[in-house]
């Protein structure tokens with residue numbers, strides 16, 4: 001299944017190739033205050049392939065906080081956060097925001113609640129390595 005998505009204004013867009021076709025798409029609502037404020041609801045599949053394209057890099061800001069192991073890709077134009085990346089042992093992993101997905105049937109979504117407060121950095125890294133999208137490329141006109 002090929003799923004496309006983008007921030008509201010389209011500056012950050014992506015194609016997500018989710019194989020095999022998902023019967024359910026997990027939608028993890030994160031309980032941290034940042035995700036609550038920014039409607040962060042995340043999904044990923046370890047076997048999926050994600051291609052992110054950024055039209056205008058000057059309109060991209062990267063937010064890191066907490067354990068500083070993840071980069072929230074924020075569009076400065078519309079303030080959406082369509083993608084979060086994490087580099088683990090030189091490999092880029094990612095999750096995408098369910099709100100940024102196009103044409104996803106609500107029936108496909110399986111809403112889940114996550115509370116990662118108190119998780120150690122090691123546990124967090126292992127969880128990402130197992131669950132996050134592990135084939136991630138980011139392109140933009142400047143580094144194409």
Ligand SMILES: [Zn+2]
Pocket residue numbers: 007008009010011012075076077078079080
């Ligand atoms: Zn945008």
